[in-house]
Amino acid sequence: MKQQLYVSVLTCLLLAFLVPGAKTQSFQSPDTKIQGIVTEIRYNYEGAPLISTYKLTALISVLINETILKPETFTRERNQLVGVSYNYSGPPTCKVNDVVEVYGLWVPVTDVPASSTIRVDDYVTGSYVDVVPPPPSSPPPPSEENDLDIASVDTQSEYSNGSIQYQFAMNLWYNWINTQGTQVIFFAYYSEVYNSPIITFIGQHYVTMDGTEVFIGNTLKLMEVYNDTNKNNVPEVNEIGYFFLVNSSVGFTVTPIQKIMLGEVAHYRWGVKYHIIDGFLIAENGTGNVRVIVEHMAFSYDYYIQNNVSYLKTGFDIGEIVSIESDETYLTLEGLSLSLLYATITITPKNYTVLVNGQPYNSATAFPSLLATNYSEILLENQKIYEFIFGENYTLYKNSIVESYKSFSVASAINTVSSNARVPLSGLIEQLENVLKDFFPKISEMQANIDLDYTASPFVYRVYYPTWEGYRIKHDPTYIAYINPQGIPKIPTSLPLELLITATIIGLIALIGAVWELQKTKRLPRPPLAIS
C-alpha cells in the first residue's frame, strides 16, 4: 500500500516536472475582453492529476457578440466560438445562455488553433467572467419594414382578440371591440425572448353628440418610485428616485375578451397578466439600476355603454416586489411611494380643450407644473366628450393585511418628466406609433398625426399611491366617453384584392357577352309586314 502511494507521488512529481503547463505560474495581465453568450460549460476537469499546479474548474464556450479588447494573435471574430479556461477555486456563476463579459489572457495554441483559450485565473490579474444583466430595454430597434400584420385584426367583428407578431420574438396582444358605433382597441407588448418593459395602450374611437369623430388614447408610460420627503403628498420632480420598469418576457397570460350581459347592458371584459416578472429600479439620475422580482402585474378592463355614455373601468394589479437583487444592502423600499405616468392622445378634426379642475390645461405650457386634480375632462367646442375620474381608493396588500387608501392624481407639465425616462422606452413607443399609424385607417378616415411621445401630449397626468413600499396594489380608475350611438361611423375596410379582381373578370366576361348579343340583336331584322 505504501509502495503504491510512493509510486503515485513520484509519478505526479515527474509529470509536474515534464509538463510545461504545470510549472509555477507567474502573474500576468489580461489582454482580451469579449462579450458573448455562454453555449456550453464543462466542469469535468475538476480533480485532474495536475490539480495542484493548474486547476481548471471549467471550460466555458462563448459565442462572441463583441470583441472589446484583443491582442494581435486573437483571430476569433463575431459569431465564432471561443473557449474560456476558468481556473478559480469555485465554479463560475454563469449559466448556459447567459450573456457574459470575459476579461482574460489569450493563450494561442498555434498547432491546434481550436484549443486556444482565454485564461481566467488567479494568475491573470483582474481577470473575470461576469454575467451581464439584461438591460431593461433590449428589444430590437423598430425596423424600417414593419412586420406587424395589422390586417389580421378583425375589425368587422363585434369583438375579437389575438396576437400580432413584431419581428420574430416581439409580440403585441390586441383586444378589439366594435359596438354601438364605438370602437375600442387595446395593445400590450409581450415577448418570450426580449426583456421589453410592459407598455400598454388603450384607445377609443367614437362619434360625439354633434357628429364629430374622436379618437382618444391613453398610454401608461412610466412607473416612478418617489420619496415624499417634504410630506406634501405630491410626487415632485426632485423626489423621484427610480423609474420602475417591469419586463414582459416571462409568464404572459391573457383573459380573452368576453361579452357578458348584466341586465340589459353588454359588458366586454378582458385582461392580461405577467407572472413572476423581473424588473428594474433605474436610478432617476442614471447612476445605476437594481434588479427586482415582481410577483405579477395585471391589467383588466370592463367596457360597457349605457344610454349615450361609455364606461371603461380599468383594473391595475401591481404585485409585490418579492426580491431586490442589489449589492447596496441599504436599499429599501420602506417609505417609498409609487406613481404611474400617463399620456393621452386626442385626435379630432375640431379644436378641443382639456379642462383640469374646470380650467383649460396644456401639459406643454402648464404652470404650476403639478396640479392636483380629482376630475379632468376634454371639451369639444364647449361640449364634454371625455372624462377622467380620479381619486378613487386603492387596495394595498401588506403581507396578510388588506388596507384601503386614497389614490391621488396630478396633471403634470411635460418638464416634470425626467428626460432620462425617455431613453429606454423610445424604441417601443415608436413601434407602437407605427402600429397605430397602420391600424388607424381601419377605424377612421381622419387624417391623424399619431405621436405617442409624452412631449406631444396636451394632457400628461400621474396617478399616485402614497402608501406603497413595494407591496401589492389594486386600483380601478374609470374613463368615461360621451358618445352618439346613432352616429355610427363607417369603418373603412381595406380593399379585398381578390374580390376586386373577381368583379373585374366577371364584368369583362359579361361585357364581351353583351357586345356579342348587341351585334346579334342588330342583325335581327324587323319582321316583314303583311296586309291584313
Place this chain on the structure above:
Amino acid sequence: MCIVGLKNLPSEKLSEDKLFSELGGNTLLVYWYFLTRRRNPIGVREVQRALHFSSSSTADYHLKKLIGFGLIDKDSFGNYKVKRVVKVGIISAFLFVGRFVFPKHLVYSILTSAMILFFLLSFTEISLIILVALLPGILAAVIFWYETLTVWKRKPSRITISKNSNKRSKV
C-alpha cells in the same frame, strides 16, 4: 309590298331559314298568339277576336298558312294547336314562359345588375379604383338593359303592324 300567298306554301316542313323569310306580319302575330297559349287548343273565332281581325276568314287565312308551314295543327274539333316551335327572327330573342313573354336579354340584364349590386354592397366604401374595377360589369349591364328595351319594342303586336302599315301607306 310583299304578299305571301297560299300558292307559295310548300307541303313539306320548311327549314328555319325559309321560315325566317316567310313568317311575318299578321301570320307571325297569329303564331305569336299560339306560342303564348301553347297548351290550349284555339278556335278561329278566338284568334279573330284576340287579334282584332275584321273577319274570321282573315284569321282562317293565316291559320292555313301556319298549317302550311307545319307550325300548327288542326284537330278533329276544328281547333288549332302548336305543332312545332321555331326560334326564328324576332321570336328567337324572346323567352316564352307560360303566358308570359319577355326578351331573353332581361335575364342577362338582371344577372349583371345583381352582380354589380352585390359587389357594391361588398365594398363598404366606393373609391375610384372600385368604380374602375366594376366598370366592365356596369357597361355590360347597361348594354343588356338597352338590348332588352330594343327587343321589347320589336315584339310583334297589332299596333306595331298597324303603325308600320300606315307608314307604308303614306309612302
